[in-house]
């Protein structure tokens with residue numbers, strides 16, 4: 001049977017586009033279906049949606065020869081975490097993991113745009129924009145998807161990278177387990193009087209963490225986690241009042257804020273698909289899992305899904321090979337479950353009842369004093385094997 005593509009990917013966000021670029025680089029015929037239009041190059045002020053990319057994610061993106069716009073990224077070499085109401089404090093340095101840097105902070109749109117630029121130069125990749133899928137059906141040798149234009153496409157494998165509300169997941173009848181943390185993350189892009197660009201820090205408080213993600217120049221993306229009502233009240237403040245509220249609540253080391261550039265808030269939820277695979281179908285990224293963003297790992301584990309799936313696809317003649325999909329499910333579910341458990345325990349250890357918060361404080365002391373534990377945590381956070389010492 002003649003198939004339109006080897007692999008169809010639904011969703012051209014950062015994870016779907018990264019998988020398409022890796023497979024296109026290896027010469028696979030890829031169809032990428034995106035509901036929106038092609039992303040535009042960012043310019044001017046930094047966008048609010050910022051993500052960290054760790055070592056494994058950066059290596060995966062580099063494998064597709066995608067050029068990141070380095071002038072809109074900020075490398076960081078240290079991660080500092082402490083507890084506001086106790087004395088627990090941990091400093092992680094890239095050199096302790098034999099790394100030059102931990103990774104990069106990049107605007108989501110800048111990463112997505114760089115990947116699309118790469119895809120547009122690949123003759124074996126077809127981009128279908130401003131369209132979505134309305135049905136899907138698996139046969140013996142291929143899976144078919146029907147677009148809202150009426151066109152049908154077939155491939156050996158269809159991958160869902162269409163985000164937390166994945167339509168492909170729904171059409172395939174795969175359910176999700178969800179949990180609402182009843183918290184919101186308010187993101188505020190600011191300019192600061194002090195330079196603090198090589199460190200990313202997070203201070204735990206009983207109502208939620210306060211985090212600083214560095215951006216190029218004297219810029220930073222601040223994340224203020226709090227209860228829904230408190231966040232909504234803060235959103236109503238004008239820029240001067242918000243600036244004063246940040247300077248009063250955030251750790252003194254942030255220093256003065258010279259400008260508030262932009263702000264928005266997002267609800268914090270956890271979600272996990274009951275299965276990542278079905279016949280000739282796989283889910284990756286937020287379509288498969290949404291984790292608490294406090295560890296900055298949601299995108300990273302999505303890119304690690306794409307990395308594992310690409311490796312399995314490229315080592316099999318049939319992209320939809322059932323045993324390869326089974327391995328994907330097994331490997332990624334284990335890793336993602338561990339990340340969900342870690343972010344969940346951080347949340348409960350620092351925002352739970354007082355005895356739990358004391359335990360959280362102790363865990364930061366222990367992490368600081370046990371070099372092997374610290375190194376294992378950093379290996380895990382970088383997407384590397386935590387049991388590999390050298």
Ligand SMILES: Cc1cc2nc3c(=O)[nH]c(=O)nc-3n(C[C@H](O)[C@H](O)[C@H](O)COP(=O)(O)OP(=O)(O)OC[C@H]3O[C@@H](n4cnc5c(N)ncnc54)[C@H](O)[C@@H]3O)c2cc1C
Pocket residue numbers: 010011012013014015016033034035036050051052053108131132133161162163164165166167168185187266284285286287293295296297298299300301302
């Ligand atoms: C406040 C906050 C801070 C975060 N910080 C970090 C961080 O520092 N580091 C990190 O690793 N992660 C972070 N994350 C998580 C990260 O943003 C997500 O994990 C990541 O965006 C998921 O990427 P994705 O490509 O899987 O999904 P999305 O980014 O949701 O992309 C899905 C794509 O599919 C398209 N689409 C949707 N439905 C359809 C359809 N039916 N048909 C066709 N196309 C469709 C959409 O238009 C979109 O382009 C954060 C999240 C939040 C909320």
